[in-house]
Amino acid sequence: MKTFLVIAFLVIPFMGFGQQTTKAEFKVYGAxxxxxxxxxxxxxxxxxxxxxxxxxxxxMLTIQYDANKVELEDVHKKxxxxxxxxxxxxxxxxxxxxxxxxxxxxxxxGDKTGQAAKEGGSCCSR
Numbered sequence: 001m002k003t004f005l006v007i008a009f010l011v012i013p014f015m016g017f018g019q020q021t022t023k024a025e026f027k028v029y030g031a032x033x034x035x036x037x038x039x040x041x042x043x044x045x046x047x048x049x050x051x052x053x054x055x056x057x058x059x060m061l062t063i064q065y066d067a068n069k070v071e072l073e074d075v076h077k078k079x080x081x082x083x084x085x086x087x088x089x090x091x092x093x094x095x096x097x098x099x100x101x102x103x104x105x106x107x108x109x110g111d112k113t114g115q116a117a118k119e120g121g122s123c124c125s126r
Contacts, residue, residue: 020066020067020068021050021064021065021066021067022064022065022066022067022072023062023063023064024062024063024065024072024075025060025061025062025063026060026061026076026086026087026088027059027060027061027086027087028054028059028060028061028079028084028085028086028087029059029084029085029086029105029107030054030056030059030084030103030105031102031103031104031105032056032102032103033056034100034102034103035054035056035084035099035103036054036056038082038083038084038103039052039054039061039079039082039084040052040053040054040061041082042078042079042081042082042084043061043063043075043078043079045078046065046070046074046075046078047069047070048065048066048067048068048069048070049063049064049065049066049070049075050063050064050065050066051063051064061079061086063075073088073089076088076089077089079091080092080095081095082095083095083096083098083099083103084096085105085107090107
C-alpha cells in the first residue's frame with residue numbers, strides 16, 4: 001500500500017490534469033523546405049504548442065496545443081512575425097521581403113486576410 005501511495009504522489013503531478021490538448025489545422029503560405037523549418041519553429045516557440053508539422057504540398061500546418069496556455073490566433077500571429085501569411089494573419093511586407101528569395105510565394109496585393117493567389121515553386125530541399 002505504501003508503494004502505491006508513493007507512486008501516486010510521484011506520477012499524478014506529471015499526468016497533465018487540466019490540460020486541454022487541441023488539434024488545429026490551417027493554411028500557411030511558403031515555398032520550400034526552409035519555409036517549413038521557419039514555420040514549424042515559429043509555432044513551436046510558443047509555450048503551449050506541443051507539435052507543429054507543415055506540409056509543403058498542401059500548405060497546411062497541423063498543430064497540437066494546450067488551449068489553456070495559448071490562443072490559436074497567437075500561433076497565427078507568431079508565424080506571420082516570421083514572414084509567412086496564414087489564413088488569418090498577413091505577414092508584414094518588410095518581414096516577408098527579407099525572406100530568402102526561394103521562400104517568396106505570390107501574395108495578393110493589399111489582401112489583409114493572408115490569402116495568397118498561388119504558391120511559388122519549391123527551390124530548396126529539406
